[in-house]
Amino acid sequence: MRKSILGRKVGMSQVFDEEGKAVPVTVIEAGPCYVVQKKTPERDGYAALQIGFDEVRGGKLNSPLRGHFNKDKVKPLRFLKEIRLDEAELDSYNVGQEIKADIFGPGESVDVQGISKGKGFAGAIKRHGFHRGPSKHGSKYHRGPGSLGAAGVGRVFKGRKLPGRMGGDKVTVQNLQVVKVDSDRNLLLVRGAVPGPRKGLLVIKDSLR
Template identity: 45%
Template sequence: MKGILGKKVGMTQLYTDSGALLPVTVIEVQPNVVTQVFTKDKDGYDALQLGLENKKNSRQTKPEQGHFKKANTTPKRFVKEIRGMNGFELGQTVDSSIFSVGDLVDVTGTSKGKGFAGTIKRYNQAIGPKSHGGGGGSQPIRQTGSLGDISGNKVVKGMTMPGQLGNVKTTIQNLEIIKIDVKNNILVVKGSIPGPKKSYVVIKSSAKQVPSKEGVKLVNLAEAIEKNHLFEQAKKYNVELHMEMSLEEMKKIIDEAEKKAEEENK
């Protein structure tokens, strides 16, 4: 098991080299500090406690300061255990290089809170008829439908009733890692993840142990711009280039065409 803590930046789109558009989520993954190591002999299970982002001095407590001092670090704002993770020592840092492009991960966060909601929005129930009195009551169109069996003449827990929507711990499974930028502390996954922007998330290797996919090849914008420039030069020297060619092959052909043109002009 591998895992790391991060912060959701937001969603965007990326293009593959074949022209397919991918909806992706960008996650900021600053280096995590190992703040506690759990072992099977001492604690009954293997795990690492990771911490992310320093806490303000005014919000630190003395017990926290003592706990984090053992790892030679300051109290952290976001602290979580990753079960089954080992191979790191107390005080070490963990970065996004533990994952590879193509790996499938589970992302856990707190979903957006949407307040008190009715059953139409909360459980996608159908609305009532908009004519002939609807379904009765003061708001006949959007009132709660049948609740099913109410054995014991009571409404048991779990019925589809109005109530709090969102603001719960949510996990999205098997999201593919599209890009890893260790230098800029960025991890990009395909699809959406729970929570609003700037919310904390936990990224762990897939619990279903699904095999990794072959890494997606993304469009290199700088390379594409340079290739377009070389195509313009190719028109000038009347030489043929193909998109499948590498930059080095294109440059070599253009250089040869330039030399040939200079010799002819002498």
């Protein structure tokens, strides 16, 4: 059964292994999450688990969301995500069930998904790694994207690498090792960096590889 949990990025730190070497880790506040809804193939056309994270006052939610939580007497939560499961795996969960960080253990591999930091409008060199243009003989074209090719077509082909908004994309970093689990404080220490800024929402799943 694949394990999943929602969390929030706390920041980066380091721990020391048995040999005394420093290991860079990202501290993630993972859960507690709660099962809000079970989706079945008979009713919804697919099998999934809707889980919520981060308790919030009911007055901060709109009326449809309050009704969604009140239907099964689940406490109001700020974030909702669907986790696809096999139909047989749904039976091991109940609405309102709590999911904590201790579903993972040290040494396991996880995939962490988040929204990368937004960097605003960027040129082709910063955004795509283009090289600078000629800097001699009076050239005034140093950091431009260059020729767009396809003369006479009268349009720019889709997918052409050009200046534009950089960052703010959904990014998944795979096969990160869980270094330590603090179940009392719902903290996961994962080796390496994960996408997004501090306090950014993350989805942590065990790796399939």
